[in-house]
Amino acid sequence: ETGVTQTPRHLVMGMTNKKSLKCEQHLGHNAMYWYKQSAKKPLELMFVYSLEERVENNSVPSRFSPECPNSSHLFLHLHTLQPEDSALYLCASSQDPNQPQHFGDGTRLSIL
Amino acid sequence: TQLLEQSPQFLSIQEGENLTVYCNSSSVFSSLQWYRQEPGEGPVLLVTVVTGGEVKKLKRLTFQFGDARKDSSLHITAAQTGDTGLYLCAGANRDDKIIFGKGTRLHILP
Numbered sequence: 001e002t003g004v005t006q007t008p009r010h011l012v013m014g015m016t017n018k019k020s021l022k023c024e025q026h027l028g029h030n031a032m033y034w035y036k037q038s039a040k041k042p043l044e045l046m047f048v049y050s051l052e053e054r055v056e057n058n059s060v061p062s063r064f065s066p067e068c069p070n071s072s073h074l075f076l077h078l079h080t081l082q083p084e085d086s087a088l089y090l091c092a093s094s095q096d097p098n099q100p101q102h103f104g105d106g107t108r109l110s111i112l
Numbered sequence: 113t114q115l116l117e118q119s120p121q122f123l124s125i126q127e128g129e130n131l132t133v134y135c136n137s138s139s140v141f142s143s144l145q146w147y148r149q150e151p152g153e154g155p156v157l158l159v160t161v162v163t164g165g166e167v168k169k170l171k172r173l174t175f176q177f178g179d180a181r182k183d184s185s186l187h188i189t190a191a192q193t194g195d196t197g198l199y200l201c202a203g204a205n206r207d208d209k210i211i212f213g214k215g216t217r218l219h220i221l222p
Binding site: 103104 | 116145147152153154155156157160200202204208209210211212213214215
């Protein structure tokens with residue numbers, strides 16, 4: 001398997017639930033990213049990891065908690081989300097931070 | 113705050129026509145990427161431009177980076193229905209941070 005794979009593709013959850021999004025890359029890249037994509041807004045960078053260390057956290061609410069156990073895997077743990085958190089969450093990877101990125105197909109998240 | 117403004121926001125044209133979409137900023141970027149995103153999928157990198165004035169061609173797509181490295185354009189010749197999608201530009205600023213524009217949503221009519 002190659003590229004960037006995200007699971008699940010779709011997720012519906014209540015505001016009190018806890019769930020996790022998973023991202024896996026088989027490209028040998030050193031950097032991984034989480035983005036939020038909402039209608040009528042630019043892609044919002046949430047977190048950047050380089051060699052499993054978090055190098056950027058763009059004022060993201062604490063109800064989003066990233067985890068990078070190794071250079072191939074990235075998680076986004078979700079708890080107590082709000083309706084405005086409904087969006088497409090995209091994972092990406094690149095050889096090094098802030099270089100052209102390869103994206104997964106995203107997880108479409110809906111908060112009830 | 114650096115911004116990348118993309119225009120037009122929406123464009124709907126007939127198959128076979130030519131079109132140009134733009135990505136503009138008041139800031140200088142060390143490099144600029146163009147991505148295409150189709151419904152239900154993530155963005156796919158089309159090209160990276162680095163040098164001011166650089167022109168790159170990808171079949172019917174021509175990408176140009178402005179001389180001052182503040183703007184870029186994407187020209188599509190003889191558009192096809194397969195060109196339909198959201199076109200995103202992204203720039204790496206002097207701090208090496210990448211920012212994205214809101215995109216141009218292109219719809220090619222058969």
